[in-house]
Amino acid sequence: MNRLFPYPHISVVMPVHNASATLSATVRSILSQSERDFELLLIDDGSTDQSLAIMLRLAAVDDRIRVIAHANCGVAATRNKGVELSHGQLIAFCDADDLWHPEKLKLHRALHRADHNCAASYARIAFIEPEARNALDARTTSTIVNTPLKVTDLLGENPVCTMSNLVVRRAAFERVGGFRAGMSFAEDQEWLARAAFLGLAIRGIDEVLVSYRLSHDGLSVNLERMYAGWRDLATDYADPSGVQAAEAIYCRYLARRALRSGASAATALHYAVRGLRLDARAFLTDAKRGWATLISALVAPFIPRAARIRVFA
Structure with missing residues (x-):
């Protein structure tokens, strides 16, 4: 592909830890994006199941996929490693058990192209059962806030909800800094609060672009x-x-x-x-x-x- 920028415009960063049951479906939803100008970094975080083998098989048939493996160090450090190794001007995050709508990256890229002050973007989410195949099986969906998110929005019900929903400008990520290593359950919320506290604009897209798998165990x-x-x-x-x-x-x-x-x-x-x-x-x-x-x-x-x-x- 000919482009002035020598790397893909978007980098998708996916931490993977023992996700063999859902990994293939999640990756397929990313590879099926209407926006084609992206790389997908799959970072294995010390999985003990078949996740790494699945990742290598997927990478063998699509050259947009890069596989990185390291010892288990937690989701925050794994995302940071993915960002460090990525090239895109926009960084999208996805967890290994969620699904993306085919237009997700296209709509996020369009928003960031139209609004240069937008540091990060998110959309609406469909909440689906663990065995669901797509958003058509959703029982409920989230909402967005029509203005840039404030710290109070993020400390309340956090409309971003999951990192699978977030796309960030590289310059904004570098200004805010990486995810706080050692956090496992609020590292995404902490990063977003830090960005909002710095006055960066986090804007919503009023479309369902992510399907989030609910977990009933534990x-x-x-x-x-x-x-x-x-x-x-x-x-x-x-x-x-x-x-x-x-x-x-x-x-x-x-x-x-x-x-x-x-x-x-x-x-x-x-x-x-x-x-x-x-x-x-x-x-x-x-x-x-x-x-x-x-x-x-x-x-x-x-x-x-x-x-x-x-x-x-």
Whole structure:
């Protein structure tokens, strides 16, 4: 391909750790992009399953794929390594169990071309079951904020939601710095809060461009770790005068996630009650998210788990 810039315009960075069950489908969704000017870096983070073998087979049939392997060091350090080895002017991130809509990279590139002040971009997300094949099987979708994201947006329900949703200008990534090594459950939120704190514009695209696989196994433990990571994050970025309101909204987010993903009813109720106790007004500010979450958490104990997974979103 002839271009003034000698490298692909977009670098897609994917950390991989024991993802053999979903890796091929995720990579296929990236290789099927209508935007063709990209490289895909698959970075194996010390997998003990067949992930590395799958990555090498995929790379053998598409020269846009580069495979890097290193000892396990965590998702933050693995993403940083991918960025370090990448070449694109735009950097897109994808986790090894999510799926992309075919127009994702095209629409993100168009936004960044049209708005040179846009440092990073995200879109809407479809939440799908682990076995789903595409966004058509989604039970619910996320929303975007119509203005550039503020720290308060990111400390609340974080509309970006997953790194599979984020595209960043290289210059912006270099200004913000890499992901905080050692963080596993809030490293993405911490990076976004750091970018917003610096005044960089993070803008949304009002299209569903990512399908996010819900995980029902071990979710309660993950939510606890997410909460612990959030509290560390709030220490650095939350306005002390509004930290209880921000925490209440984040508890609402965790309650909704518990309901959506099939965690125990007690887990959903725990986060809903904690959010109300912290700041009932903040928890109930958004009627759809506030009252609907509270009512759902209250009735969840009386509904079988399988039915909750189908009903709650």
